[in-house]
Amino acid sequence: MYNWRVRAVEKALDRVGKAVGPLEVSDLSSLGHLDQYHYLGTEACDEVAELLGLGPGSTLLDIGSGIGGPARYLAATTGCSVVGVELQRDLYEASASLTSRCRSINKLVSFVNADATGVHSLQLPQPFGLHGQFDHFMSLLVNLHIPDRRALHAGILPRIRPGGTFVIDDFAAVAPATAAEGRTLVDLVKAPSVTSVSAYVAELEDVGFVDVETVDMTAKWAHWTAARHTEYVAAEAEMVALHGRQIFENRSYFYSKIDELFAGGRVGEQLIGAASAQPPLPWLSPPQPGLHDSLQYHFFLGPLFIAVRVFHTATLQSSTAWLYDTSQPSMGPIELLNTYTPLQTGVGPGIVLEGEEMCIVDDSVNGATITLRPSNPKAQAVLQQAGVGRGSLGRPELRIEVEQGHSYGWMPAGFEGEADRPVIHRPAMVANVAMWRGVARGGFGYSKRDGRSSPIPHRYHGIYPRYNGWRFIHGVALTQDQTFIAPPPRPLPLTSMAQGPWTAPSIVWTADATFGDDKYNYFKLLAPEAHESGTLLESAQADTYQQQDVAYGRIGGERVTASLKEIAKWHTIIGGRGGNDMEMKYENRLCGFTLQVGDKPPTTGLAYNERCFGCLW
Ligand SMILES: C[S@@+](CC[C@H](N)C(=O)[O-])C[C@H]1O[C@@H](n2cnc3c(N)ncnc32)[C@H](O)[C@@H]1O
Structure with a gap:
């Protein structure tokens, strides 16, 4: 459902004379939703950087890395190293080729074309700490698409060093969804694994993550998705010229339904927490006598x-x-x-x-x-x-x-x-x-x-x-x-x-x-x-x-x-x-x-x- 955006990025770069040759990360991040597929664009990435405390030397695993926008942006703004795992081949190829053209960060960012539910046994680029463990992972609007979310989380856990931290931006039912919202989620958004917030947290804790906190993003996402819809429709002529009428119609319908979904006030979540693949040393915090x-x-x-x-x-x-x-x-x-x-x-x-x-x-x-x-x-x-x-x-x-x-x-x-x-x-x-x-x-x-x-x-x-x-x-x-x-x-x-x-x-x-x-x-x-x-x-x-x-x-x-x-x-x-x-x-x-x-x-x-x-x- 994202493939049209690869062609859209190519066209957008062509229009500014950058179809080939070196790129700045900002050439891509300025393309907005063509580069950053999650909500709130680079503002959300800034929040991830702050929550995880990213900086030079930090290692970050990006689950469902899309066209690579968040990985490139975070490497450029914080100096961290990122490995992205992306399922769709054309998105992976575009992420790798666009990143190779960004000389300021191309040594810090790499991608793997694979199903992230198997991340536990994936050969990932080194060096990433002991046995390929990362300091952090992020998953921005990805897990909702993965039917076996529990397997995904269980597979990620051992790839994160004990005490490492994560941010997941994902849909969760803050309140029970209506039947119509349920249909929108499954049929349109292709999101089969939206659960209640408490079930989501329990699942993460059950596989071994600790200290999971949640932030209700419903209001913020509602505001953003409404603005996205309005701006997209207002830019009809430009969008049709750039992507064609068919894509414009599909996107405006999709954006209107998402706008509706968030306006309902029942869906939206951010989860933050820490990883504990083995009992951290010491395994009880604070440590207890005996x-x-x-x-x-x-x-x-x-x-x-x-x-x-x-x-x-x-x-x-x-x-x-x-x-x-x-x-x-x-x-x-x-x-x-x-x-x-x-x-x-x-x-x-x-x-x-x-x-x-x-x-x-x-x-x-x-x-x-x-x-x-x-x-x-x-x-x-x-x-x-x-x-x-x-x-x-x-x-x-x-x-x-x-x-x-x-x-x-x-x-x-x-x-x-x-x-x-x-x-x-x-x-x-x-x-x-x-x-x-x-x-x-x-x-x-x-x-x-x-x-x-x-x-x-x-x-x-x-x-x-x-x-x-x-x-x-x-x-x-x-x-x-x-x-x-x-x-x-x-x-x-x-x-x-x-x-x-x-x-x-x-x-x-x-x-x-x-x-x-x-x-x-x-x-x-x-x-x-x-x-x-x-x-x-x-x-x-x-x-x-x-x-x-x-x-x-x-x-x-x-x-x-x-x-x-x-x-x-x-x-x-x-x-x-x-x-x-x-x-x-x-x-x-x-x-x-x-x-x-x-x-x-x-x-x-x-x-x-x-x-x-x-x-x-
Ligand atoms: C909404 S996009 C988000 C992309 C990226 N995180 C971003 O914010 O720009 C969801 C991405 O998850 C990827 N994805 C879905 N299921 C996946 C899986 N099992 N393994 C890896 N990637 C997956 C999709 O191909 C898509 O690129």
Whole structure:
């Protein structure tokens, strides 16, 4: 319905001798509705610039960019960079070719010819921040045309950085439309998705946008659309000469019906809000004492053990990673990174956290990729010696590819009422690194994260009491004579943990925790024969307890003992900067592991033992 305007722009430029060659942005913006298809022309763009705080360095995604007028105007007036996504090929081509002629801004503005409902997976021009995220988006009189508006919004969300902001100019029913208005909207305006304002806001918030505010534009738009109609009819001779009688008749009818629609006082809206693709860091604003948001992984990869944790509270974000190589005990534990520099969240269907030294991408269905590229010279030397290869920053880079395996969820003590937000445990992850001392290494690992059922999976989080302590053990034990029952999707190279052919491990994980006044313990066993079904065996809480180097449970009437023999130990203090800060001793132990179930022969392997005590804030 806009194509005639491409020809109209060409004619208008021809009339002023600018059919070809360089253009100023004002040559186009002065063409009014031929350049700016939304209401209130460049005045609305000025408002967008102010609301979003656009300036040099800002990045803006323009949904339904039309012939590119708003994108060019905003780049010219604010210095921001814009990527427009436009469905109609002729509009896209005109936007790109007109913009290429505007030398003052053509490096700042680009367009993509695509359906914006698929913007989540579009290849967009770079550079636009981490993983192609933008600071802002605008959508000026576009969403009303898109039948699946919810899909559009859900697709836009991950393309906007957490805390990024947006302006949507769109139709919404401020009051219920009459039947005649309904027909005008659907048949003439081609606007199938006009809803009430409250439904619009709820939909945006439901997909993950936050702080959505609305401005009722009905009166302003009514005034503008009435003036547009009057001026258009008054300029009949000129319009007919420029575009022909047919277009004049069609436009004057269209403008009269829109004038009528807004004069009714029931349609018109502007929506403003912020994006939150992942919980912003901190994810509660203002942060609350006891906020606890964490993500943890560890892996037994033959001789190589790796432990990774992101620990986020109201006062800090700590990222740590260590490795221990059992084939090089004299090296001791190697601290790969231990930093309070916050990770940035990025685009993806799951968790995307990126920092200079560590990147975690975890889609919670297929698994995770964890990239470690430490800045500390000792860690770099160890990785280099192990032959891991160099990554994009030119540093030695250890990349762990992880398949998630079975996952289990339940609520910790004190949170039983929040059953929609279980903590997710993944005790049988299968992990690989491509190279460690000349060989690809594979093995098992564990991860804990939050299982909130919102569209985007979040990290493990909650408001916890100030005083906490826990002992946690995850052990993987193998024997020679077990047969491997359920091979994961790709071959499992665990041969360095058990000589000879593959065997299914017994996996135990158990915790003894105190969260404020609440005591909490569990003891879970994934037996070798249960790898296919994922059926867990567990001990009753009353039969579950830990001592210094051993955890006990009772399963199927048999006593189960998980014993540890320390191989290496290291710790860091997280926080501890005084005042109300968090202060926790976070200790890791890599241990030899012996699992005894009743009087069956013991099985042995490796275990990770986390001991953490202190206070959160
Ligand atoms: C009223 S025009 C607004 C254009 C531009 N925002 C402006 O204000 O100048 C609506 C635009 O949305 C585009 N559009 C409609 N559905 C779209 C979709 N699914 N993806 C991308 N663009 C779309 C149309 O092709 C048209 O260019």
